Amino acid sequence: MSAIDKSEKKVLLVTGSVLSLFIFSILYARGRNNDLPECLPFNKTYLEPKVTRLDKETYQVYAVAQMWQFQPSQIVVPVGSEVDFFVTSKDVVHGFNITEKNVNMMAIYGNINKTTVKFEKPGIYKIICHEYCGIGHQGMQAEVIVNYPPGTINNKNQ
Ligand SMILES: [Cu+2]
Secondary structure (H helix, E strand, C coil): CCCCCHHHHHHHHHHHHHHHHHHHHHHHHHHHCCCCCEEECCCHHHHCCEEEEEECCEEEEEEEEECCEEECCEEEEECCEEEEEEEEECCCCEEEEECCCCEEEEECCCCEEEEEEEECCCEEEEEECCCCCCCCHHHCEEEEEEECCCCCCCHHHC
């Protein structure tokens, strides 16, 4: 005679399988070394909004969110650029979402979130706040303009 009921065995088996799947998923994601957003130690210099060009196709953006705007409000980079975004807030919690890109971060005072985005296609990518932050929330946005550098437009398609 078994001490464990059949239905309990089933529940244990299902629970164990799901738990194993979760652990496997976490280890798999870590092993792939994909560029997940990360948290950096807070440093007040990040409260200065700016865009820094490291080389022809590598940029760093120090984005600061505050009620109710993002600074810088317009970022212009050439097609093919890889941009590191360092995001923080001057006041409350804001969202930092870049349309058409897999960026969904929070801007939090005393905290810096970082992610890297590659802009392969030209266009205007909106940065929007998707975390309710007060009365002016709905108008809180900025943009990344991705264009061809002057003199490099390919005329084949015209
Ligand atoms: Cu907001």
